Amino acid sequence: MSKLFTPFKTGALSLDHRIVMAPLTRLRSEPGDKAGALIRDYYTQRTSEGGLIISEATPVAREGYGYAGAPGIYEDAQIEGWRAVTDAVHARGGKIIMQLWHVGRQSHPGLQPDGKAPVAPSAIQAKGDAYTPDGPRPFSMPRALELHEIPGVIDQ
Numbered sequence: 001m002s003k004l005f006t007p008f009k010t011g012a013l014s015l016d017h018r019i020v021m022a023p024l025t026r027l028r029s030e031p032g033d034k035a036g037a038l039i040r041d042y043y044t045q046r047t048s049e050g051g052l053i054i055s056e057a058t059p060v061a062r063e064g065y066g067y068a069g070a071p072g073i074y075e076d077a078q079i080e081g082w083r084a085v086t087d088a089v090h091a092r093g094g095k096i097i098m099q100l101w102h103v104g105r106q107s108h109p110g111l112q113p114d115g116k117a118p119v120a121p122s123a124i125q126a127k128g129d130a131y132t133p134d135g136p137r138p139f140s141m142p143r144a145l146e147l148h149e150i151p152g153v154i155d156q
Contacts, residue, residue, distance in 0.1 A: 003018060004017065004018050004019065005017045005018070006018065013052070013095065013097075015050055015051065015052055015095065016049065016050020016051070017048075017050055017051060019048060019051050019052075020051065020052045020053075020054065021046055021051070021052070021053040021054060022054055023054045023055060023056050023057060023099040024056055025056045025057045025067065025070065026039070026042060026056050027056075027067055027068070027069030027070055027131070028042070028069060028071075029069050029070060029071035029072070030071075030081070032075070032077055032078070033059070033069075033070065033071055033072040033075075033078060034071060034072075034077050034078050034080075034081040035071040035078065035081035035082045035084070035085050036081055039071055039081070039085055040081075040084050040085045040088050041088075043055070043085050043088065043089055043096065044085075044088040044089060044091075044092060047088075047089045047092040047093070047094035048092075048093075048094060049092070049093035049094065050093060050094070050095075051094050051095070052094070052095045052096070052097065053089060053094060053095070053096045053097075054096075054097055054098075054099055055082075055085075055096060055097070055098045055099055056070070056071070056099065057070060057099050057101040058070065058071060058072065058073045058082075058098050058099060058100060058101055059072045059073070059074065059101050059102065059103075060072075060073060060074055060100050060101065060102055060156050061074050061102060061153075061156035062074065062112075062113050063102070063112060063113060063118070063119065063153075063156070064101055064102035064103055064156065065103065065107060065111040065112070066101075066103030066106045066107045066111065066130050066131075067111075067130070067131040068111065068131055068132055068133045069131075070101070073098065073100070074156065082098070102153070102156070103118070104118065104119070104120040104121065104142065105118055105120035105121075105124065105125065105126045105139065105142040106118075106126045106128065106130065106139055107130050107139065107140070107142070108130035108132050108137045108138070108139060108140050109140055110130070110132035110133065110134060110137060111130060111132055116143075117140060117141065117142055117143045118140065118142045118143070119142060119143050119144075119145045119149070119153070120142035120143070120144065120145060121144070121145060122142075122144050123141060123142055123143060123144040124142070125139060125140065125141045125142065126139040126142075127139070
């Protein structure tokens with residue numbers, strides 16, 4: 001018999017089956033990078049009784065963005081938006097966990113507060129593009145994080 005439809009438990013998480021929706025970054029936030037009705041409906045439509053959804057990449061701080069349109073989780077309005085998503089998933093019998101996100105060097109000043117360089121463990125520019133409000137832009141050279149700044153990033 002396949003284990004796909006058998007219950008699974010790890011830590012405090014118990015599932016009725018082993019079907020899990022992997023994180024899919026949709027970039028559909030409302031102004032203020034809030035999870036709104038479109039995001040709520042997206043996850044609710046994909047909820048199964050006793051199953052698990054892993055949310056899309058969710059920035060934990062304004063400095064953590066690598067894509068415009070990602071719904072954040074660092075302001076009260078954003079928390080309320082995600083609470084509505086979570087409540088809707090739970091109402092259909094599903095469970096949801098969040099993929100927390102801070103992109104580090106894979107960003108662009110167009111996504112950073114005051115247009116500053118992104119911060120990363122070291123000043124090594126990533127290859128590829130960040131998706132800014134003005135379209136794709138090459139990842140910029142990050143500023144190396146200073147040792148004394150690490151607690152501030154952790155606290156974000």
